Structure formats: C-alpha cells, structure tokens
Amino acid sequence: RVPIPTLERLATYLRVLLDLNEGGVETISSQEMEHYSGISAAQFRKDLSYFGEFGKPGVGYSVPQLIECIERILHIDQEQPILLVGAGNLGAALVGYPNFRAHRFRIAAVFDNNFVKIGRPFGELVIEDIARLKEVNAQIGAKLAIIAVPASAAQTVADMLVEAGITGILNFAPTVLKVPPHVFVRNVSFLQELAVLSYHVAEGTEI
Amino acid sequence: RVPIPTLERLATYLRVLLDLNEGGVETISSQEMEHYSGISAAQFRKDLSYFGEFGKPGVGYSVPQLIECIERILHIDQEQPILLVGAGNLGAALVGYPNFRAHRFRIAAVFDNNFVKIGRPFGELVIEDIARLKEVNAQIGAKLAIIAVPASAAQTVADMLVEAGITGILNFAPTVLKVPPHVFVRNVSFLQELAVLSYHVAEGTEI
Ligand SMILES: NC(=O)c1ccc[n+]([C@@H]2O[C@H](COP(=O)([O-])OP(=O)(O)OC[C@H]3O[C@@H](n4cnc5c(N)ncnc54)[C@H](O)[C@@H]3O)[C@@H](O)[C@H]2O)c1
Ligand SMILES: NC(=O)c1ccc[n+]([C@@H]2O[C@H](COP(=O)([O-])OP(=O)(O)OC[C@H]3O[C@@H](n4cnc5c(N)ncnc54)[C@H](O)[C@@H]3O)[C@@H](O)[C@H]2O)c1
Structure with a gap:
C-alpha cells in the first residue's frame, strides 16, 4: 500500500513528466524535477527508490519510462471514463481543465436535473x-464519478451513482456521504486547503 | 508544528461543529463526530488529546468550546479577508461556496483582466x-489570496500578489509558482485527487 502523501507526489511528478514528454524532452535530472514540481530532489529520489531503480548516475531519468512506471503504480495506464454530475460553475471549471486527457481520465458524460440545461x-x-x-x-461502464451538485442534493446523487455501478466518488459538495463499504469517497474542500495555508502563514513554517 | 493530515482533520471537525452550532447543538460525543465527519471516533479522541483534554466521560464534548480551541490552533479566530484573482467558472464556484463565512474567511475582492467583466x-x-x-x-490588508486564472497567467498574477503584500497563495492553476521564501503556496489539483481515488478503487484499499 502506497501512503497517500506519496501518491499525491507521484501524481504531481506525472503531470510534470507528461508536460515534458509533450515538449519532446527525453530525460530529466532530479534537480530539474525539483524545479518543475516544487518537490525536493532528495524526496524525488527517495520516492523512486520505493519502486525500484530508474536513473543512471550522470545521465538522469528516462521521461517515457518514468511515465509508464508511475501510471502502472497508480493504475491509470488504461483510459478511464468519468461521470460528472452537476453542470454548474464548478462542473464547467472541471470540464475545461487542461490536463485531463494527459492523465488518461476522460469525462465521458455530464448529468443535471435542471430541464433548462439538459440537452445543451x-x-x-x-x-x-x-x-x-x-x-x-x-453503455459507458464508468467506475469513477465526480459530484458537483449542492450539498442538499449530494446524498441522493451518491445513491444513484452507486446503483449505476460507480465504486469511486470524488465529492466536492460540503457534506459527508453515506455509501456501502465497497464504494470509496474522497472529499475535496478548498476551505480545508485555506485553513492549512492560513495556519502555515500564521506560524511561518514550511509547508 | 501540527502535521498536515491533522490540520486537515481539524478543519473537517470545525466544519461539522460550526454546522451543529448553527443548529443549536451544545454537546457532541466522539461517535456522533464519527457519523458527521466520516473520521473514526478513536482518531477524533486522539487528535483532541494532542491539544489538551476536553470531553467529560459520559457527557461528551462542548461544541462552542471545541470551536474556539480549533480556531485558535488553526489561527482562524480572527476574520481573514481573502483576495480572489480570476472571475471565471472556478472563481464563481468559490464565491458561491456556502461555508465561507463560518470559517471566518471572507472573499474581500475579486480581480480580472477582462474589460468586459470588470465592473460587473x-x-x-x-x-x-x-x-x-x-x-x-x-485598503483591505489581506495576507491570503486565491489564484483561479489560466496556467499561462498564474506566475504574472503571483508576482503582482507578492508585490501587494500577500504571503499565502492558494493556487488552482496547473503550474508551479516561483515565489520568494517568505511566501507560502499551496497547490490544489483535483486530478491528483482523482489519481488517489482511482488508486484506492483499483487496489480495493481503505482511504
Ligand atoms: N470543495 C470545494 O472546494 C468546492 C468549491 C466550490 C464549490 N463547491 C461545491 O460544489 C458544488 C457545486 O458548486 P457550483 O458553484 O458549481 O454550483 P451551481 O449551482 O453552479 O451548480 C450546481 C449544479 O447542480 C445541479 N443539480 C442540483 N441538484 C441536482 C441533482 N439532484 N441531480 C443533478 N444535478 C443537480 C444544478 O442544476 C446545477 O447545474 C456545491 O456543492 C458547492 O458547494 C465545492
Ligand atoms: N486545481 C483544480 O482542481 C482545478 C479545477 C478546475 C479548474 N482549474 C484551473 O483553474 C483556473 C480557472 O479555471 P476556469 O474554468 O475558472 O477558467 P475561466 O477561463 O472560466 O476563468 C479564468 C478567468 O481568469 C481571468 N484572467 C486571465 N488572465 C488573467 C490575468 N492575468 N489577471 C487576472 N485575471 C485573468 C479570465 O479573464 C477569466 O475570467 C484554470 O487554470 C484551470 O486550469 C483547476
């Protein structure tokens, strides 16, 4: 089991590597990774040793090889369809996000209950x-879904998603969802991010 | 120094407590906290012991007292003005978020460079x-700011924020910002959240 902080760093490395790969860059040093990712070179080397050796001293790490390895570890080497529920402001920002494709996630369908919006x-x-x-x-067979509806509607939507075969929910609504044991929910709250940021600014500590 | 995972849990407890307080609830047990927050009762008791004793066996914890304590630990016992840059989809979702006030954060001003939007x-x-x-x-004296502009504009905006006296930036744009050492940046990427979710769904593990 890979610890969550490591998973989050791997996802950051992957974004950097995918950008570099698109730009035709073949190799990367741990110092360059630090510059692009904001994560220390030492932490990068430590994370990679977790999964076996990669780099050659003096030559650096192969970008395509690292991409393949991280995608395999994160189980995102296959394209994954994602369902989005809630065609509001947040939904629009998520659909417009530039790096979706690169991580092999694809928003395959978007749902709403507002008849003015349906069909648009x-x-x-x-x-x-x-x-x-x-x-x-x-038809789609998605396993993952994103909830971007108001808190009052989120539980109803979660129940419908579980019934439709979804086993992983990314929940943006500020409410705790009750789901069966085989379903995973990850809650995103930017207020928590603000609270953590404000703590570090007040304490003057390293994040 | 409080570890980041503890800070994130404290922010979750705070949201639950503020909702209960609004509903006139005076006390809460650790089991009730588990039901409302999705975090185990044992973890809740452990987190609180970190900061000194609170509950009375059999009676539960005082909601107002817990709120005061967590706000003090997180340094959010004073109202904090926040600047928002980017009046697009994401900016609209952030401004419309229901729990802002409760955490004593207040979006004090929103900025954009699109002349069609300015003044609206x-x-x-x-x-x-x-x-x-x-x-x-x-005039406002904010220390914290949120960046919700495209990645291509984010560094320019960050430089302007630092020049305007901002020392904490919540960055939603998918790019690494270079800032002076006294400025803290926290990056939010929902793709990382998706990657972590997809890993747990594929592994069938506890989040
Ligand atoms: N976690 C975060 O960091 C964060 C940030 C901003 C907003 N939010 C939350 O995200 C959610 C969406 O915010 P928004 O600004 O996009 O709101 P919005 O009102 O613009 O959009 C919500 C959409 O959900 C639709 N909807 C409502 N009930 C539905 C149902 N039962 N089934 C299907 N669709 C339904 C509405 O018709 C609307 O289109 C809210 O819960 C908000 O609090 C979270
Ligand atoms: N981190 C995440 O989870 C997440 C999720 C969704 C979107 N995003 C990111 O958030 C950002 C905003 O997304 P959106 O959907 O709201 O985009 P949008 O295009 O709807 O809004 C961007 C706004 O920024 C303004 N802007 C551009 N350059 C500016 C500048 N130099 N100064 C001031 N304002 C400027 C534009 O005029 C526009 O109003 C993007 O970078 C997007 O990739 C991040």
Whole structure:
C-alpha cells in the first residue's frame, strides 16, 4: 500500500513528466524535477527508490519510462471514463481543465436535473438528464464519478451513482456521504486547503 | 508544528461543529463526530488529546468550546479577508461556496483582466481591474489570496500578489509558482485527487 502523501507526489511528478514528454524532452535530472514540481530532489529520489531503480548516475531519468512506471503504480495506464454530475460553475471549471486527457481520465458524460440545461452543450459533451444515469452508464461502464451538485442534493446523487455501478466518488459538495463499504469517497474542500495555508502563514513554517 | 493530515482533520471537525452550532447543538460525543465527519471516533479522541483534554466521560464534548480551541490552533479566530484573482467558472464556484463565512474567511475582492467583466457584479462583490490590485489591497490588508486564472497567467498574477503584500497563495492553476521564501503556496489539483481515488478503487484499499 502506497501512503497517500506519496501518491499525491507521484501524481504531481506525472503531470510534470507528461508536460515534458509533450515538449519532446527525453530525460530529466532530479534537480530539474525539483524545479518543475516544487518537490525536493532528495524526496524525488527517495520516492523512486520505493519502486525500484530508474536513473543512471550522470545521465538522469528516462521521461517515457518514468511515465509508464508511475501510471502502472497508480493504475491509470488504461483510459478511464468519468461521470460528472452537476453542470454548474464548478462542473464547467472541471470540464475545461487542461490536463485531463494527459492523465488518461476522460469525462465521458455530464448529468443535471435542471430541464433548462439538459440537452445543451457542455465542453465537448451534451448535458444528460440525471434520471437516465443508470441507462447511460450501462453503455459507458464508468467506475469513477465526480459530484458537483449542492450539498442538499449530494446524498441522493451518491445513491444513484452507486446503483449505476460507480465504486469511486470524488465529492466536492460540503457534506459527508453515506455509501456501502465497497464504494470509496474522497472529499475535496478548498476551505480545508485555506485553513492549512492560513495556519502555515500564521506560524511561518514550511509547508 | 501540527502535521498536515491533522490540520486537515481539524478543519473537517470545525466544519461539522460550526454546522451543529448553527443548529443549536451544545454537546457532541466522539461517535456522533464519527457519523458527521466520516473520521473514526478513536482518531477524533486522539487528535483532541494532542491539544489538551476536553470531553467529560459520559457527557461528551462542548461544541462552542471545541470551536474556539480549533480556531485558535488553526489561527482562524480572527476574520481573514481573502483576495480572489480570476472571475471565471472556478472563481464563481468559490464565491458561491456556502461555508465561507463560518470559517471566518471572507472573499474581500475579486480581480480580472477582462474589460468586459470588470465592473460587473460577482456574488456580493464587483469585479475589479487586476491593475488596481496593489491599490485595493492597501485598503483591505489581506495576507491570503486565491489564484483561479489560466496556467499561462498564474506566475504574472503571483508576482503582482507578492508585490501587494500577500504571503499565502492558494493556487488552482496547473503550474508551479516561483515565489520568494517568505511566501507560502499551496497547490490544489483535483486530478491528483482523482489519481488517489482511482488508486484506492483499483487496489480495493481503505482511504
Ligand atoms: N470543495 C470545494 O472546494 C468546492 C468549491 C466550490 C464549490 N463547491 C461545491 O460544489 C458544488 C457545486 O458548486 P457550483 O458553484 O458549481 O454550483 P451551481 O449551482 O453552479 O451548480 C450546481 C449544479 O447542480 C445541479 N443539480 C442540483 N441538484 C441536482 C441533482 N439532484 N441531480 C443533478 N444535478 C443537480 C444544478 O442544476 C446545477 O447545474 C456545491 O456543492 C458547492 O458547494 C465545492
Ligand atoms: N486545481 C483544480 O482542481 C482545478 C479545477 C478546475 C479548474 N482549474 C484551473 O483553474 C483556473 C480557472 O479555471 P476556469 O474554468 O475558472 O477558467 P475561466 O477561463 O472560466 O476563468 C479564468 C478567468 O481568469 C481571468 N484572467 C486571465 N488572465 C488573467 C490575468 N492575468 N489577471 C487576472 N485575471 C485573468 C479570465 O479573464 C477569466 O475570467 C484554470 O487554470 C484551470 O486550469 C483547476
């Protein structure tokens, strides 16, 4: 089991590596990784030794090889369809996010319950009626979903997602979801991020 | 120094406690906290012992007392003004977030460089011209800011924020910011959250 802080760093390295790969860069040193990722060269070397040796002293690490390895560790070597529920402000920001494709995540469908919105274009998609969630996911086969609806609607939406076969939920609504034991929920709250930031600014400590 | 995972849990407890306080609830047991926060009762008791005793066996913990204590630890017992740069989709979702006030954070001003948007209402605010950032913050005196602009503009905006006296930046743009040593940056990437979620779903492990 890889500890969560390590997983988060691996995801950061992957974003940097995917950007470099697109720019045609073949190798990277741990100092360069520090410059691009903001994570220390020593931490980078330590994280990689966790998974076996990669670099050649003096030559650096192979970018394509690192990408392949991290994707395998994170189990994102296959393209994964994601369902998005909530075609509001947050949903629009998520659909417009530039690096989606690179991480092999693909927002495959977006759902809403507002009849004015249903049928309208949303990024490259068309907004579907939430009532058709199960039917649409029977075609797509997604396992992961994002909840971007108001807190009052989030539990109802979570129940529908579980019924449609979803086993991983990224929840942006400020509420705790009750789901069966086989379903994983990760809550995102930028207020927590602000609270952690404000603590470090007040204490003057390293993050 | 409080470790980051503990800080994040404290911020979660605080959100639960503030909601309960608004509902007039006076005391809470560790089991109730587990139900509302999704964090185990044992972890809650352990976190609190870190900061001194609170609960009375059989009676539970005082909600107002816990709030006061956690706010003091996180240094959010004073109201903090926050600057927001980027009046787009993400900015709109952040301004509309329901729990802001409760954590004593207040988005005091929002800035953009798009002349069509400047001067328009945005939540309870009016969109200001980014060129007036330093002048506006001389009045507000904010120390914290949120960056919600495209990655290509983020470094320029960060430089302007530092010049305007900001010492803590919550960065949503997918890029690493270079700032002076006295400035703290916390990067938020929902793709990292997705990667961690997808890892746990694939491994079938506890988050
Ligand atoms: N975690 C964070 O950091 C963070 C940041 C900003 C916003 N948020 C939260 O994200 C959520 C979305 O915010 P927003 O600004 O996009 O809100 P919004 O009102 O702009 O969008 C919400 C959308 O959900 C739809 N909806 C409501 N009930 C539904 C249902 N039962 N089924 C399907 N669709 C439904 C609405 O029609 C609307 O289109 C809110 O819960 C907000 O609090 C979280
Ligand atoms: N970290 C995450 O989880 C996450 C999620 C979604 C979006 N994002 C990122 O958040 C950012 C905003 O996304 P969005 O969907 O709101 O984009 P958007 O295009 O809707 O909004 C961006 C706003 O920034 C303004 N802007 C551009 N350059 C500026 C400058 N120099 N000074 C001031 N304002 C400027 C634009 O005029 C626009 O109003 C993007 O970088 C996006 O990649 C991050």
